[in-house]
Amino acid sequence: MEREQLISKWFNNELNDQELEAFKKLEDYNDLIQLNQALQTFKSEEYDTAEALDQVLNTINSSKKETGSWTKYIIRIAAVLAICFSLYYYTTTLDTTYTTDISEKTYVELPDQSTVNLNTKSTLVFNKSDWKKEREVNLSGEAFFKVAKGSSFHVKTKTGIVTVYGTQFNVKQREQFFEVICYEGLVGVTYNSQETKLKPGDRFLILDGKFIANEKEKNLEPSWLNDESTFKSLPYKQVITEFERQYGITINLVNIDENQLFTGSFTHTNLDVALKSITVPLHINYSKTNNTITLKGE
Template sequence: MKKENHLAHFLDGNLSETEIAEMKKSPDFDLYEKIKLFTEALETPLDEKPEMLHTIVSAEKIAPKVISFRQTMIWVSAAASIVLLLGVGYWLTFAQSAQFRTGYAQFQNITLPDGSLVTLNSDASLNFRKFSWEHNRNLNLEGEAWFRVAKGEKFSVYTPTGIVSVLGTQFNVKSRDGKMEVACFEGKVSVDQLGKNVILTKGESLVIANGEWIESQVSEAEPNWMNRKISFNSASLHEMTAELQRVYNIRIDSKLHIEQTFTGVLPADNLETALQIVESAFKVKRVETEKGKYTLKMQ
């Protein structure tokens, strides 16, 4: 028997004891045993298990779902419309929206599409829609800014406290912590809040706080902060320290509750003098805990 037939019969278990004894003399017998061991571990072919083959062949066939070309195009068109709407929404909201922000001890000059000029004071934000600016001169402001408005359509500044509207003028708006201050330096300014309206002309100012409307006069040609001065009108200790933090980029901690207010001007370029004025006005003293950080206590 040829060697190949010996191996085949050996794997099938069809060799006699004499033939097996003869194969053991071969130097490859260990290899033959390993082949047989792994062959026996293999699964039985399907043709040797007819019942398994019959089960597979007779199993219910599931027809593939066919989607018509028309239905496919409807879904594709709907998806494209959604993507287009999202793209247009992004373009209108972000690509066509101008946004500006200043940090502590920072200022920013902005030229609007119509040539109007805006200067943002420290820690302030401004935004408007560029795509509709020609017929919709509306801005949103948080903080303080000085406006020099070019003549044209109605120009409105929306703040959390109220709305300031003009046609062409120069004015300053400050809106912080529920308090709004408006000063008119040229032309006329309309101030609206909750249905109430006041018209300011050149040299007039208005403070809205705690439901009160307080009008006063201004003699300067532009806001004091444009000339490195900090102007306060009936300001509390908290308002003053908050403004000093914005202008000088420092930190002032105070748990003092003092009813007294301050009206006047502090320097925006001399921290020592500004702090001395605060100490004198409110009868407090400062303690510098570390560089640029202060705590206020009563004198």
């Protein structure tokens, strides 16, 4: 039996026992009883049952609409809150990434006031939400770190891991090149599952998969912080790669041994001066065409 028929028969006291049980199972049974009691107060001898029934049904339908409207509203609020919570969780657990382009450097302050100077064409990644639990960054490229004292601090690269407790050091990880220089404090470098401890001035270098012994570093900070790249007995191809990275140009070598060792530096602020710095000592000629430079040996 339809709901409206049950209500009509109940209102006219025409329900049998089976119908009465069905009526009591209606979801708005209590509302109907309360409405009926309220209507009894206004009944008179000329009471119109049909009209009363219409009033009750209209009231109930109106009530159901409002209830449905409120239900939809609450569902919408719940959905919005769920989305907000999801966004909050997502953004607070998301990694923070800093990336520098050609000829670009940037300064990064970590959650514990440790600082990082990121050299050109480099990427630094860390997670703020996990920082108190674990001070850890991932580095691709080159960066100079000043680490605040505290729990162990890890710099992860695809070549090796650097661990410190409060110090200043530089990490450079490029293709077939991995270098760590300690300027202050104590640094541990893990490479091929073996850790090497570096004291101020010590330098750890892996070149083409081989460990290279180096003399002590005398500078108090890496030269690139002052817009200059410095090399000590490194293959010329490493100089050229860094030059291309700093100036955003392409260099072609003609009749030049790219594995010959080079000691020297070049500035990041003047292309012509920089070119002379890397060519004159080796008696190399150069020519420029747009963004391409050709270096030619004698």
